[in-house]
Amino acid sequence: MTDSKRLAVVGAGAVGGSVVELAADYGHSVVAFADSSSAVVDDDGIDTGTALDRKASEGHVGDGDPQDALAADYDVLVEATPTTLGDAHPGFSHLRTALERDRHVVLANKGPVAERYADVRDLERDSQGRVRFEATVGGAIPIVSTVEDLSPSHVTAARGVLNGTANFILSRMAAEGIDYEHVLAEAQDLGVAEADPTFDVEGTDAALKCVILANVLSEGEREFTLEDAEVEGITNVPGSALELAAEDGRTIRLVGEATRDGIRVGPRLVPQNAALAVTGTRNIVQLETDHAGQLNLSGRGAGGPETASAVLGDVGRLE
Amino acid sequence: MTDSKRLAVVGAGAVGGSVVELAADYGHSVVAFADSSSAVVDDDGIDTGTALDRKASEGHVGDGDPQDALAADYDVLVEATPTTLGDAHPGFSHLRTALERDRHVVLANKGPVAERYADVRDLERDSQGRVRFEATVGGAIPIVSTVEDLSPSHVTAARGVLNGTANFILSRMAAEGIDYEHVLAEAQDLGVAEADPTFDVEGTDAALKCVILANVLSEGEREFTLEDAEVEGITNVPGSALELAAEDGRTIRLVGEATRDGIRVGPRLVPQNAALAVTGTRNIVQLETDHAGQLNLSGRGAGGPETASAVLGDVGRLE
Numbered sequence: 001m002t003d004s005k006r007l008a009v010v011g012a013g014a015v016g017g018s019v020v021e022l023a024a025d026y027g028h029s030v031v032a033f034a035d036s037s038s039a040v041v042d043d044d045g046i047d048t049g050t051a052l053d054r055k056a057s058e059g060h061v062g063d064g065d066p067q068d069a070l071a072a073d074y075d076v077l078v079e080a081t082p083t084t085l086g087d088a089h090p091g092f093s094h095l096r097t098a099l100e101r102d103r104h105v106v107l108a109n110k111g112p113v114a115e116r117y118a119d120v121r122d123l124e125r126d127s128q129g130r131v132r133f134e135a136t137v138g139g140a141i142p143i144v145s146t147v148e149d150l151s152p153s154h155v156t157a158a159r160g161v162l163n164g165t166a167n168f169i170l171s172r173m174a175a176e177g178i179d180y181e182h183v184l185a186e187a188q189d190l191g192v193a194e195a196d197p198t199f200d201v202e203g204t205d206a207a208l209k210c211v212i213l214a215n216v217l218s219e220g221e222r223e224f225t226l227e228d229a230e231v232e233g234i235t236n237v238p239g240s241a242l243e244l245a246a247e248d249g250r251t252i253r254l255v256g257e258a259t260r261d262g263i264r265v266g267p268r269l270v271p272q273n274a275a276l277a278v279t280g281t282r283n284i285v286q287l288e289t290d291h292a293g294q295l296n297l298s299g300r301g302a303g304g305p306e307t308a309s310a311v312l313g314d315v316g317r318l319e
Numbered sequence: 320m321t322d323s324k325r326l327a328v329v330g331a332g333a334v335g336g337s338v339v340e341l342a343a344d345y346g347h348s349v350v351a352f353a354d355s356s357s358a359v360v361d362d363d364g365i366d367t368g369t370a371l372d373r374k375a376s377e378g379h380v381g382d383g384d385p386q387d388a389l390a391a392d393y394d395v396l397v398e399a400t401p402t403t404l405g406d407a408h409p410g411f412s413h414l415r416t417a418l419e420r421d422r423h424v425v426l427a428n429k430g431p432v433a434e435r436y437a438d439v440r441d442l443e444r445d446s447q448g449r450v451r452f453e454a455t456v457g458g459a460i461p462i463v464s465t466v467e468d469l470s471p472s473h474v475t476a477a478r479g480v481l482n483g484t485a486n487f488i489l490s491r492m493a494a495e496g497i498d499y500e501h502v503l504a505e506a507q508d509l510g511v512a513e514a515d516p517t518f519d520v521e522g523t524d525a526a527l528k529c530v531i532l533a534n535v536l537s538e539g540e541r542e543f544t545l546e547d548a549e550v551e552g553i554t555n556v557p558g559s560a561l562e563l564a565a566e567d568g569r570t571i572r573l574v575g576e577a578t579r580d581g582i583r584v585g586p587r588l589v590p591q592n593a594a595l596a597v598t599g600t601r602n603i604v605q606l607e608t609d610h611a612g613q614l615n616l617s618g619r620g621a622g623g624p625e626t627a628s629a630v631l632g633d634v635g636r637l638e
Contacts, residue, residue: 140611142465149464149632273592292459292628295618309611313468
């Protein structure tokens, strides 16, 4: 049985909200919950229903200051603020505060492990707290923990379809024979694509996930950031390219690849019946191993409850 | 980093031999190695190359008595003798000896956890040693540890193609339009099927794996054994059934399903492009979860190094 942990959840978007909603179902309590402008803290466990209702109706989770959540008496900080690049603040400073207090950190925010991996590992080395980040790569799919179990030294490469929005657009373009702009508008109507879809369709999001995987594979021998990634998005893929591919039994997917030598993300031709040709918003990762052949892991790569499930899995793996 | 462990490996078939061969590569030493008639023991670590060469040339691993291996000073007993049904001996007695000495046990042998799960958990409760058994289900694929990370209570069902021999035969029947007997002969020539293929083609092997998954999902609330499984093999699947399925865009796979309510294994119609329609000797498992949707895990379901990789992953997860 997993030990019950007291969680402080920072970030009240789809993932943070789902962690708060599901924590009790995984045997944990939430003692603090913050969005960017407010917080609610209770050492005996906050009333999660009330906090989530207030967020939905009033736009804030409580009356406290967000900093109160970071100062609360928690075992694990769940960092679920939006991913930022460069110095990765405020996520990175939240992580630092927790580790300096010898608390564990579980990240849903990709910034700290994509942009400042060496700094994260340095802080972890001086702390009794540990850092886990399964939710940053592939949503519900247990990729980081599988690499950990295999031991990174036995994994030679990770390759996959890691952005559901881009994959939805390519799948629809292929199925309906329509152009990028039309499918993008449809995806935005459905809520699958954001109003500003740049992060997804330019390949940045997939690249960040591959950067994280390259950092895990490298075990600190070399640090990767987004600057090390060769990235091409899907905005220049014409419908005609998908038609030509289909005539040859193939399709196009936005494929990312991470090894200890580097990171590449771009549109690639793949056979229509290949494992990489997942459709819709599903993600897949293929791990190439030295002794165990190729492992394929696929599932839902995004979504509040799905990503929260990865966060809570990480919490369960902490001592 | 994984702590280095001293292993005693009992069983010198493809899996036991591969564990001995690869242990050092995973940072562990082998202090004892036994087959059914002999053993070699050395507290400083046996000479693994010599033992494997002797097994290949002379048919035994050393000059000692097999019981010497069980009495050796090891941290982890790797039980890789052939799976037996009913009382699951000698695998079960090896496991009991190790647990009574407060040592860990990693099973490649399905017998103890398929036929005597409650007894195994009872012995484990009274021991400082833990029992792990990733290698018993799906070879290299991390199925048991993924269920563990998700927490069994959040997994509602496990379904999959779990026998490579049966899958190879069905794949070849469909691809070549030939009958069961002809493909079986070919599979035996290739070493994919045993001289006596009963265990694989009658569904017993797949059922044992599903029994183990049902036991994991049930968390001790209910014990399953092979007797609880509804099992039908592939020996009565005519080539014409595969032809009819193909006309409808489908194929036939030997699918096993495990829930907290029971176990069913039998030939099922699946769409040709569905995840379950893996070809050749690959295995796949689909986990249905309450919050994370469906996770698909696929890879090599058998083979010495592949299964040894799962064994050594289990060793790495022990404290």
